[in-house]
Amino acid sequence: MLLIPCPFCGPRNESEFAFGGPVKPGRPDPNATSNADWVAYLTQVPNPLGPVQERWWHVRGCGTWLTIWRDTRTHNIVEGPADAG
Known part of the structure; x- marks a missing residue:
């Protein structure tokens, strides 16, 4: 289990949270993007190795909605991409 650091409640068990998914880049303009890039944006789910920025809801x-960095290799919560190296 993860202990997710809530800024108001302190470290809490992940069972109190709902996963909101990874933080995604902004949506590209479909009229200014090639068909291949647009299809890739709509259908390809990134699965990076290492730190990933994620959204969690303290339901x-x-x-509160939180944004945390979690290292996919260790499942540990880290401060940011440089801390997971």
């Missing part, structure tokens, strides 16, 4: 707590 069984204070209701």
